[in-house]
Amino acid sequence: MTKKRHAEIAGAGFAGLAAAAALGQRGWSVRVHEMNSELRAFGAGIFIWDNGLRVLNAIGAYLDVRNGAFAAPAYETRTDGKCLSFQAINGPGQYRLLTMTRQHLHAAMVKAALAAGAELVTSSEAVGATPEGELLLADGSRLPADIVLGCDGVRSRVRDSLAIPQERNKYKDGIIRVLTDRTGLKGGEWDHVIDFWAHSPRTLRILYTPSGENDLYMAMMAPVADTEASSIPINPAPWIECFPQLAPALTRLGDRGRYDVYETTKLPYWSVGRVAIVGDSAHAMPPTLAQGAGCAITNALGLAVALEETDTVEAALELWEKRERPLTDHTQRRAAEIAASRVLASGMKWDDEGLRAARHIPTGAAMPFVDAA
Ligand SMILES: Cc1cc2nc3c(=O)[nH]c(=O)nc-3n(C[C@H](O)[C@H](O)[C@H](O)COP(=O)(O)OP(=O)(O)OC[C@H]3O[C@@H](n4cnc5c(N)ncnc54)[C@H](O)[C@@H]3O)c2cc1C
Numbered sequence: 001m002t003k004k005r006h007a008e009i010a011g012a013g014f015a016g017l018a019a020a021a022a023l024g025q026r027g028w029s030v031r032v033h034e035m036n037s038e039l040r041a042f043g044a045g046i047f048i049w050d051n052g053l054r055v056l057n058a059i060g061a062y063l064d065v066r067n068g069a070f071a072a073p074a075y076e077t078r079t080d081g082k083c084l085s086f087q088a089i090n091g092p093g094q095y096r097l098l099t100m101t102r103q104h105l106h107a108a109m110v111k112a113a114l115a116a117g118a119e120l121v122t123s124s125e126a127v128g129a130t131p132e133g134e135l136l137l138a139d140g141s142r143l144p145a146d147i148v149l150g151c152d153g154v155r156s157r158v159r160d161s162l163a164i165p166q167e168r169n170k171y172k173d174g175i176i177r178v179l180t181d182r183t184g185l186k187g188g189e190w191d192h193v194i195d196f197w198a199h200s201p202r203t204l205r206i207l208y209t210p211s212g213e214n215d216l217y218m219a220m221m222a223p224v225a226d227t228e229a230s231s232i233p234i235n236p237a238p239w240i241e242c243f244p245q246l247a248p249a250l251t252r253l254g255d256r257g258r259y260d261v262y263e264t265t266k267l268p269y270w271s272v273g274r275v276a277i278v279g280d281s282a283h284a285m286p287p288t289l290a291q292g293a294g295c296a297i298t299n300a301l302g303l304a305v306a307l308e309e310t311d312t313v314e315a316a317l318e319l320w321e322k323r324e325r326p327l328t329d330h331t332q333r334r335a336a337e338i339a340a341s342r343v344l345a346s347g348m349k350w351d352d353e354g355l356r357a358a359r360h361i362p363t364g365a366a367m368p369f370v371d372a373a
Helices: 016-024 049-056 062-066 102-115 157-161 236-242 244-250 292-309 314-343 352-359
Strands: 006-010 031-032 044-047 074-079 081-086 098-102 120-123 126-130 136-137 142-144 149-150 167-181 192-199 204-210 215-223 258-267 274-276
Touching: 006 016, 016 031, 016 102, 016 136, 016 149, 016 292, 031 274, 031 292, 044 049, 044 102, 044 120, 044 136, 044 157, 044 215, 044 292, 044 352, 049 102, 049 292, 049 314, 049 352, 062 098, 062 102, 081 192, 098 102, 102 120, 126 157, 149 157, 149 292, 167 244, 292 314, 292 352, 314 352
Parallel strands: 006 031, 006 149, 031 120, 074 192, 149 274
Antiparallel strands: 044 098, 074 081, 126 136, 136 142, 167 215, 167 258, 192 204, 204 215
């Protein structure tokens, strides 16, 4: 009997969990190291487009994600009080876009990774990796593997230990993410995803997102230079002045929320020796297309498929990057352009430039959805 191939993964975020599930399904022994003392997601809500839903279907997490997620019937943009774009979604033949809390998505993916046989270790901090295929932990352990995955996010220690050059950019805007309840904001138009923009008296944006039966996620964009609107705890006054219709939600935010400036990380290559850099550690992007996690889990699944299709880890990593990278690069570039120009204020375009990733059928995810009739 041939020995099971073994993967050590740094980071139990969306990329690490998708990789763990996909590799486990293909007969690998997998161990995931999470530096935090519990398995949980940070942030508030999240959008998962059709491409991400297909990956979740392929790794066995889709039904758990769908149950408890929100399927809005429409996505609209309202700028300075005018509706500038309106698109029916989630109906037959329409774009699919589920919204949910991050915790909901994360819990479903933890379950899928465990079901595929992965071992998940908490309070286990990675500090680096060697090209020969060892994961280095903060407690001094060196864990040999057939492949090591750096899924440890935008400030990846695994990536940095390999001295991979990075191109990093920050933008003029950032987002406060908050989760609250939908009291007073339910039914009719309040079931839509609504991208509210205001240009007067200041430029602010709230991406209003029902994210479950009672969960409301708001992504509140404020320029870095607007210290009043970008402050934490949230100062409701400037927000209510621009978006009085959202006052019921804005007045109950308390000290919740965090402000993250839009940023991009780009690497010249995604692997060194037997170490692959997957997810935000390789290609963090502004959230303007809501595809960072979509691309992260697509590339995690794509890597497991490439390892199945080739004889050596080196050949798999070459095939993987060649196959997956062009779409990620396109999505990251477009997300950055949109962040710099704020063009979404004039309405979502629903074209191939912006939604190429959403329309893409990821490698290894062409099978019908488990709930398809
Ligand atoms: C405001 C905002 C809104 C967004 N909205 C969307 C959206 O709607 N849709 C979408 O698809 N994407 C969205 N994104 C992007 C998405 O959040 C990221 O692309 C996604 O979380 C990347 O997943 P990841 O697993 O690569 O990294 P992370 O989610 O950062 O996970 C990394 C994991 O590794 C752990 N870790 C870190 N360092 C170590 C270490 N040294 N050792 C061990 N563990 C470690 C962390 O604790 C964490 O659990 C958004 C991003 C932002 C900032």
